[in-house]
Amino acid sequence: MTIGLNISHSNGVTNDSTRPANSHQPKINPDLNESLKRIAPSGASLKHPSLKQSVAATKSVAVTISMDEAMTTMKDMNKNKAQGYFTLHDGRQYEIQGGQVLRQNKGGRSIQVREGTVKIMQGKSPSSSDAKKLTEALHEPVSFVRSWKSAGFTPPTSVSGEMGIRGHQSKQDFQFIVHTANIRQLVEGTGIFSIDAEKAMSSWDVICTSIVNQDKTFTYGSVGVILKVPEQNVLAASPEDLMSEPNVGLIDRTDRLVNAPDDDEAKSLYESMPSFKRSGLLKEELARHQKHTNTPDEVLEKTRRERNEILICTSAGVNIHEGHKATGKVEIAGFFLNDDSRTPIGEVDWKGNAIPSQDEKYALFKKHAEPLAHKLGVPIIYLNGTADTYESMVD
Secondary structure (H helix, E strand, C coil), X not given: CCCCCCCCECCCCECCCCCCCCCCCCCXXXXXHHHHHXXXXXXXXXHCHHHHHHHCCCXXXXXXXXXXXXXXXXXXXXXXXXXXXXXXXXXXXEEEECCEEEECCCCCHHHHHHHHHHHXXXXXXXXXXXXXXXXXXXXXXXXCCHHHCHHHCCCHHHCHHHHCCCCCCCCXXXXXXXXXXXXHHHHHCCHHHCCCHHHHHHCCCEEEEEEEECXXXXXXXXXXXXXXXXXXXXXXXXXXXXCCCCCCCCHHHHHHCCCCCCHHHHHHHHHHCCHHHHHXXXXXXHXXXXXXXXXXXXXXXXXCCCCCEEEEECCCCECCCCXXXXXXXXXXXXXXXXXXXXXXXXXXXXXXXXXXXXXXXXXXXXXXXXXHHHHHCCCEEEECCEECCCCCCCC
């Protein structure tokens, strides 16, 4: 995987200039995108509440797709979790079960002869098995980029009926990509809590996020946003904290540097640097983490008692992954409070500033996040997990 934010900007076309054209590249009908989700295009998608019922659907509601679409979908699925039915345009029905793709309606002798004749006309052996080919596609390793398809994540609106109430948790599985910020920013309406937060994020180039689900709800801070992230925007994914520096080289964000002991000193250093050198610092930082190419399932499986870290590009139109589209727009899909019951009462941070209690955080979140969510047309979500940090109201 090649990482670098200053390679080239694009109008959104696939970065395939270094690859030979392939006339046999499978083509997916965009109108079938929603239907394809019903047969779980990735392992993570099986945790998507709107898919869970569909993938267990009966043959009578099976999705109808082409062979190319079926092959592409099998390659995106997690063989250990995949299940469901689909029908090819020629009427052949298949079931995905136990890591195998099984033909359901083989038909009588006349049908088998007709299908064998068609295969011969296509230059194939009459005994060749499409079910076997589909099974082989199902067992192909899922690429890093494709494993992060947005279809594998839960739209907050689909669980907000339960999770939009404090203390409730979804009875269905869920999976989000989240980014947190200080409570002070929530109160002041700045950064990700501003009305133009998406525009602000796009100017930062790279941010740290985490992936959470119903079993592992660890976040850095208590409040933040749930994001919709294009798969090609994911740069690195680790089940552990990478201690990365996505703000390296940014003069106006030295206060957010993780490893700088003195903000003012870092700012003075950046101001003395040529702009091209400052820009190069981020590329060097990302290169340190490019080996972390875990899939969502791998990240969550290895996540222990603290948050994981997913680096994403928030700037659109950047060619990063060869053979994939340029980066797209990162959208805010909801606001969340990780309602950590461990939050101490009457505690102070190392500077002596008071740390809001659990109920105080809830009151602040309800007061400031609800109106903002209403303006943006997105839900608020309450998580019953743990946050790694206790934020004070003052820097």
